[in-house]
Amino acid sequence: MVTIPVATNSVAHIFTDNNTKSGSNDGNTTEAKKRLTFPLDRSHRLSTSLEQRFSFVAAGAGNLEHQISVVAEQTREKAKILQRNLIHPIKYEEENITWPETTGAKIDGHTHAMLSRVDLHINSALSIFILWLAALAVGSLFTLCHLPNIIGVLLTGIAFKNIPFMNDILYIDGMWSALFRKAALTIILMRAGMGLDPVALRKTKTTVFRLGIISTLCEGGAIIFAAHFIFGVGLEISILFGTILSATGPAVTIPAILDLMKKGYGSKSGLPTAILASCAADNMTCIAAYTVAASLIFTTVKLTYEIAMTFTTIVISIVAGFIGGRMLWVFPHEGSHHRHFIRGTLLLSVCLALNFGTLAIGSPSCGVISTVVLNMIATIKWKQSNVKYKEAETLALMWNFFAMQIMFGLIGFEFDIKNMKLQIVLKAISIIAIGQVARILCSFFLSFRCDWQVAEHFFITFSFVPKATLQAALAPQVEDRSKGSAMYHDAVLLRTACVLAIFFLAPIGSILLMSLF
Numbered sequence: 001m002v003t004i005p006v007a008t009n010s011v012a013h014i015f016t017d018n019n020t021k022s023g024s025n026d027g028n029t030t031e032a033k034k035r036l037t038f039p040l041d042r043s044h045r046l047s048t049s050l051e052q053r054f055s056f057v058a059a060g061a062g063n064l065e066h067q068i069s070v071v072a073e074q075t076r077e078k079a080k081i082l083q084r085n086l087i088h089p090i091k092y093e094e095e096n097i098t099w100p101e102t103t104g105a106k107i108d109g110h111t112h113a114m115l116s117r118v119d120l121h122i123n124s125a126l127s128i129f130i131l132w133l134a135a136l137a138v139g140s141l142f143t144l145c146h147l148p149n150i151i152g153v154l155l156t157g158i159a160f161k162n163i164p165f166m167n168d169i170l171y172i173d174g175m176w177s178a179l180f181r182k183a184a185l186t187i188i189l190m191r192a193g194m195g196l197d198p199v200a201l202r203k204t205k206t207t208v209f210r211l212g213i214i215s216t217l218c219e220g221g222a223i224i225f226a227a228h229f230i231f232g233v234g235l236e237i238s239i240l241f242g243t244i245l246s247a248t249g250p251a252v253t254i255p256a257i258l259d260l261m262k263k264g265y266g267s268k269s270g271l272p273t274a275i276l277a278s279c280a281a282d283n284m285t286c287i288a289a290y291t292v293a294a295s296l297i298f299t300t301v302k303l304t305y306e307i308a309m310t311f312t313t314i315v316i317s318i319v320a321g322f323i324g325g326r327m328l329w330v331f332p333h334e335g336s337h338h339r340h341f342i343r344g345t346l347l348l349s350v351c352l353a354l355n356f357g358t359l360a361i362g363s364p365s366c367g368v369i370s371t372v373v374l375n376m377i378a379t380i381k382w383k384q385s386n387v388k389y390k391e392a393e394t395l396a397l398m399w400n401f402f403a404m405q406i407m408f409g410l411i412g413f414e415f416d417i418k419n420m421k422l423q424i425v426l427k428a429i430s431i432i433a434i435g436q437v438a439r440i441l442c443s444f445f446l447s448f449r450c451d452w453q454v455a456e457h458f459f460i461t462f463s464f465v466p467k468a469t470l471q472a473a474l475a476p477q478v479e480d481r482s483k484g485s486a487m488y489h490d491a492v493l494l495r496t497a498c499v500l501a502i503f504f505l506a507p508i509g510s511i512l513l514m515s516l517f
Helices: 004-078 117-142 149-162 174-195 198-203 204-232 236-247 252-265 270-297 303-330 339-360 364-385 392-415 423-449 454-464 469-481 490-516
Strands: none
Touching: 004 392, 117 149, 117 174, 117 392, 149 392, 174 252, 174 270, 174 339, 174 364, 174 392, 174 469, 198 204, 204 236, 204 270, 204 423, 236 270, 236 423, 236 469, 236 490, 252 270, 252 392, 252 490, 270 303, 270 364, 270 454, 270 469, 270 490, 303 339, 303 364, 339 364, 339 392, 364 392, 392 469, 392 490, 423 454, 423 490, 454 490, 469 490
């Protein structure tokens, strides 16, 4: 018998052993593979991790670079004032200039660019501030040298306009210049109204009529005659010559008179009140005459209508000033705190509103008359409660440290030498001289009927020499309104004469008024 089970078992055992050996070999191979692949997996994970970290660092670096660029841009913006360079705040930036489409159009040899409205206002505001600061410093130096500070202020404006390395520093828009000059004129008119004494004015009313109106008409007539019959200027512009050039400069005369009143000069004779009232009447006469003449020359208004409107506006102005002054008797109450501050604020606000409001409706003379009358009426009550009222002192400080520098600095800034021709300058000076001789002689003889000393006669005669305010305000209007017409050449002569009158007569008048007393 064959023992198959044994063989079967042995074969099975053999296969079992073989399978066991093969299984053990496979396990060893897997473990070997695991041992071989573990460093590769670890390096792969490490490289992936490093790659993620590098990408994170790169992203952070990009974010940091962006932040640095933002900070740098903010730093550049903060290094400017109102988007201007800190060293030269008036310098025009390229992005702030709009060049006109029509190239080649030049005015005075320079191609003009149009600034944006924002740049126009910012440049004008900064320029006026720089001009005021420089004029204040130069005027103070002239005062230390015992010279009228108005000369230094006027020369400062002229220097900024005409010296080569300074004429590009400032840019002042014409509207801004007119606005600030009007505000300064308001302050000097307020001081004139406060300086008027109604009691002394009643005593010297005939003197005021002779010196403020008759002498003004004499000077205006002499200027018209000289301009038309001697120098061949057209009749229309000759009439405007007389109405503008014959006006006295209150910005020079009134401060000098008020300083004399503080020192006690003329308190008994009523001379300061007569001069102040005569200056006011002089300016009112010239403004009214200019308004009528300009309306007849540049428009088709009838003469009777214009004269009637002129007298109507004068009456309305006096009534409005009287009512406003009486209201300031009541407001603020005498017992209220800070009443001097409230009075000054109300007075300045109302007078500015009157002057700019009447200018907006085309009747600037109404604002002048109303301002003078309002201040005169208001101070009658204030002087009774406090002789040394603080409002007048405040206005004096405003004029001495702000308004005078603004007005005459801007007037000097209008003085452009390169646009003047010698023939026009000589003709303008001759017309001015003829008018001044007529005014001095007329004022001197008209003042002899008053009971004054000889020095006072000379003083009141030279009080009407200075020219400043109306010449600077009205001459550009005539030139602008006559553009494109046959009168433009004569209008240029008129403006040149006004500029020269301010340049010569304002300092000369100031020196004469300082030296006589």
